[in-house]
Amino acid sequence: MATFFGEVVVAPSRAGLDEEEEAREETPEDREIRREIEKKREVEVLWSCAEELLVCSRFVVAIGRNAAAFLSSFILDSVCWEVVGVVKLWNEWCRTSSTTNVLPTDSFCLFYRLISDPTVLLCQCSCYVAEDQQFQWLEKVFGSMQKKGLQVTILSTCPVADYKTQESTLTLVSPFLKALKTKEFQEQVCCPLLEQPNIVRDLPAA
C-alpha cells in the first residue's frame, strides 16, 4: 500500500505470519542462535519450601501491576503470609530476579502461602510474561502443585478502551468487573460474565 509520502510498504497482515521467516531455511548458525535465545528466555520457577510438590486447594493469581497492587493493599501482609517461591525470567519488556525483597515498582513474580492454611497460595505477577513464555510459566507453576480439589482465581485488568460494546466506552461507568468461568465452577460469580465479542489474552488466558 502507498503511504502518505508516496513510498510503497507492505501492509501489516492480520495473518500474523512473517513471510521472511517462512521463506528462509534455517542454517546451523540460525539454529544455534535460536537455541541460545530460547535458553535466555527460559522461565525458572524457584520454590523456597522443602516439599517437592506443593499441595494446593486454592490458588489466586494476580496478573499485572493493578491486580498485584490490589493483593498488596487488601490481602497480603507479613504476618499471615510467607513467600514460598519466585519466578525468574527475561524478555524484551522486563527482567525479574530471584530476590523476594521487591519494591512495588519492580517487575516481579512471587508466590505466597497462607501460614494458617498452607494449601492456599497467592501469586503476584507484575512482570510481563511474553507469548512464548506463557505456556512454560503455566506448565512449570502448575507442575509443581499437587492439586487437591483445586480452585483457581485469576485477577487481571484491561483498559476500558479495549472493551467492545454497542455504546461508546466514554459513557461507561468504570472501573467495572467482568468474569469468565469454567463449567466446573459452580459457585456464584460476583459480577456479570464477559460478553462476546470481548476476549481475554496473554497469561490470564493461558
Added chain:
Amino acid sequence: MFIPCDRGGGSAAPDFKGFTLLMPAVSVGNVGQLAIDLVISTLDMTKVGYFYTDCLVPMVGNNPYATAEENSMELSINAEVYSLPSKKLVVLQIRSPFIKNKYRPFCETLLSWVKSSKCARVVLLSSSHAYQRDDEQLLGTPLRYLLTPDLEKAVGGHVKELNWKEMEKVAAYPGISNTEKVLHIPGGGITKLLFTESCSEGIQMAVLLKFCSEGDNIPDAFVLVNYLNEWLQLIKSEVSTSNNSTDPSSQWKIPSSWRLLFGNGLPPALF
C-alpha cells in the same frame, strides 16, 4: 494435542475415521477463519474437544456461537474441534496467530493427528494477497484450488466438472526465463507448508483459497464458503423465487461474535 471434551455419561473419545477435516489457515484477512465460523454457526456443530498447544497465542472468551442466554456461558479458546457426524465432518477452528518459530511444530503435530485419527481428507480454507497477483490472475475468478496427488486421484474428476481454477505456479526467479515453477502463496500463512507436507506424506488435502486484501473481509468469507459449498454441499443452495438465481449467501448464519468487528458505538459528544 487433541483433548476431547468431557460430555459426561462416560463417552469415549470421538471417532473421526473417514471424516473430512475442515480447517482454516491463519491468512490475509482471516478469511479462512471467518468462513469456518460460518460453517460452525450455520450447521450448529457441537464442540467435541480442543487442541492443547503451546504454538498459538493464548486467548479465551465466552461461546462465540451463542444464540441465547443459556448457551452463552461456555468458555472458548484458541483451537477447538467441532463435529457433525451426520455429514462425517469435523472442523478445527483456529482463533489466534502462531507464536514465533512455532508454526512448523504445529503443522507436524497437526498432520500426525490427522493420520492417527484416520481422517479421510483435509480441506484447508485460506487466502492470498490480492496485490501479488500477476496480470492474468487479475482477470476472472479470485478463487483457486489445490489438490494433493492422492486427493486428485479420488476427486479430480468431480472438481473438473465444477470448472474451478487451479492455483498457478510462479517462476522461482521472476524475470529470468527457463526457471522452475514453484508454488507461492503470499499471505497464506501455513497453507504452503501444510500442502507440501501433505503431498509428501500421502495425505489427501485440498486447499481452497481466495485472493483478497485486509479490510472488511466478511464478503470474502461468504464467497469462500459458497465456493466450498459447491463441492461439499454442506447446505442446500435454495433457488430464490424472486430472481430465479441460486444464492446461498442468505442461508449462512452469522455468529453473534461477529458484532462490533470495527469498534464500539460512537460517543454522542462527537457530534
